[in-house]
């Protein structure tokens with residue numbers, strides 16, 4: 001729970017010495033409370049006050065890292081229940097589960113490596129491999145971990161019910177901070193495995209009160225990088241667990257449950273499994289374990305994650321400028337849209353599908369879509385004319401025609417008056433661009 005400025009002020013020296021660059025300790029406290037200054041800027045804070053403030057102002061949910069290097073994944077540190085209150089911070093890690101005795105580990109690794117999608121200018125991929133000990137044999141498990149690591153090099157979860165088996169697997173990826181995920185046995189028996197591996201430990205149970213006792217015990221044993229989870233339960237019980245534990249951490253400041261949550265979206269029905277995974281992503285999952293090796297499954301899960309983890313207060317935008325698609329000549333169409341990513345990339349992908357080389361002018365509408373920008377008067381004859389001028393498109397084409405979205409046909413006369421360009425009314429939706437470019441566009 002964030003501290004108020006006054007609570008921070010009470011812990012400061014109150015000498016108003018100005019060494020922090022601010023005129024008073026109160027002004028400094030207010031800046032710290034707003035996240036605009038760090039405690040380190042005051043050289044006179046006592047050690048006691050510093051530790052009190054740091055402990056009290058720590059996020060309600062712990063940030064935990066899985067893996068090392070550029071593929072490492074950080075999850076947790078969420079501070080809100082709803083995305084419209086504050087953005088969600090660290091996207092759910094998606095783990096692909098492979099059994100250690102799977103006859104086609106090579107094929108599974110190859111399929112996992114292909115699960116990469118470009119959407120709205122971002123590359124979306126799963127993050128982790130969950131190696132599941134189905135064999136019960138330490139040698140088989142360790143061999144599978146080593147093989148998967150050599151093929152993919154992704155961060156790993158090691159799942160099984162025997163500490164010795166997981167220890168053998170962890171030894172194969174020394175220094176790579178795995179998440180140790182016991183699927184049975186006494187969780188305290190796995191503490192040593194996680195500590196030795198320098199990784200984290202998942203604690204499973206459906207009763208949050210008992211889990212709170214367990215996390216306290218494990219933390220006292222010296223392991224602080226923890227996950228909690230409901231284990232293999234149905235979607236209703238899993239969502240109840242996710243909601244209760246997030247509320248406890250964020251609203252009640254229950255540090256004992258302030259850990260990211262691991263959920264398991266494994267189901268015989270691949271459609272249900274995909275729905276479950278999306279639901280867990282939307283509702284607070286820290287790590288979601290899946291067997292979604294089919295592109296249609298993973299695309300749905302990653303798209304859901306991308307949508308929920310964008311900052312609602314900062315629309316995802318592209319640079320407002322002219323883009324060339326294909327190799328457009330001097331008779332190629334000039335299309336107008338906004339710099340809202342989804343609008344721009346929808347237009348771009350339809351132009352690519354049409355195979356008609358074209359130029360797209362993305363007008364600066366502060367990342368809002370066509371109709372929103374038009375309603376807010378950010379997409380009007382003046383802004384469009386300015387974008388046409390700035391793009392220098394006039395020197396690139398020998399016609400003077402622009403295509404505007406059909407939804408804002410009402411702007412056409414104004415644009416013609418303002419810019420001197422002829423306006424063609426394009427389709428209302430980007431999906432209509434392929435036939436439009438093939439059949440209707442005339443320079």
Ligand code: SF4
Pocket residue numbers: 012013014015016017018019020021022023024025028029041042043044045
């Ligand atoms: Fe107060 Fe510390 Fe700033 Fe001095 S440096 S004014 S003691 S907050």
